[in-house]
Amino acid sequence: MSVLRQRAALPSGSDFGAAPANAGTGRPAWLDQIIVGDCVAALEALPSASVDVIFADPPYNLQLEGALHRPDQSKVDAVDDDWDKFESFEAYDAFTRAWLLACRRVLKPNGTIWVIGSYHNIFRVGTVLQDLATGF
16 A cells, blocks of 8 residues: 555545546556545545545534533633534434445445544444444
8 A cells, every 4th residue: 555645635526436547557546645525425436345444533523502611611622613513413423324324335345444533422423333334
């Protein structure tokens, strides 16, 4: 496996499965790239069973009611971007299910998925993973 060296933007409507090979190598243009874009759309553009390793750092769903505090009551300077805002736990779970299903489709049979999180989200992600256990 080669070292990841480039960062590729995800053009709207991209189909990486149909993308031309890199000149001289014959390797798919998306291989060994960090793809910036909507994760589900980007994963849907990749060929099935084409990925060895997925490292996921999904939104932590920190934008709940009011300010976020630690156990010692100090305020957490948390993310307040739109990508981490969900209307409800059900909406977060639906998003999690969508990206995990997309991951399962592109992951090779002997591939691996690593998911990081915090206590705010990792148990919800784990529950969805258990519900989708077949194929992971």
